[in-house]
Amino acid sequence: MLIKRSLSIAGHRTSLALEPDFWAVLDAVAAQRGIAFAALIRDIDEARAAANPEQPLSSACRVFALRAVQSQAG
Numbered sequence: 663m664l665i666k667r668s669l670s671i672a673g674h675r676t677s678l679a680l681e682p683d684f685w686a687v688l689d690a691v692a693a694q695r696g697i698a699f700a701a702l703i704r705d706i707d708e709a710r711a712a713a714n715p716e717q718p719l720s721s722a723c724r725v726f727a728l729r730a731v732q733s734q735a736g
Contacts, residue, residue: 688726706723
């Protein structure tokens with residue numbers, strides 16, 4: 663099941679649809695970093711645009727979350 667959230671990135675509104683487990687990881691990372699959730703998504707979006715602008719933002723968020731979990735696992 664996908665959950666959709668709307669937010670503003672670089673002054674424009676967008677929405678993302680991700681599975682709850684990915685949202686949980688992204689929320690936790692934002693909290694750990696002490697930044698707003700939208701700021702984390704903006705950072706992911708900027709990195710995605712620089713590395714692979716054709717990659718959908720939702721995919722970049724999933725990869726980011728996976729890497730965050732992997733780095734915590736050791």
